[in-house]
Amino acid sequence: MPARVKKPPPKSPRQRMQARRERLRAEGLRPVQRWVPDLRDPKVREEIRREASLLAQHPDNAAVDDWIEAAVDWSDWQ
Secondary structure, three states: OOOOOOOOOOOOHHHHHHHHHHHHHHOOOOOOOOOOOOOOOHHHHHHHHHHHHHHHOOOOHHHHHHHHHHHOOHHHOO
16 A cells, blocks of 8 residues: 655645745736725715716816717727
């Protein structure tokens, strides 16, 4: 009967993540963190609505909308 090879203990989530980061860095990548608005927060959604309302009232709004319509090729949008 062949000798059993003892498996190393399983790695912790922290160790697995560290190994993953090391592999990615070895491939020439680096981590980047992005912060985005939390749309689950009612205060954030209300602020977005407030800002959108202000933008909609801007005197140049119609001209900007016309420019966007002329500049964008919508044919690939589904």
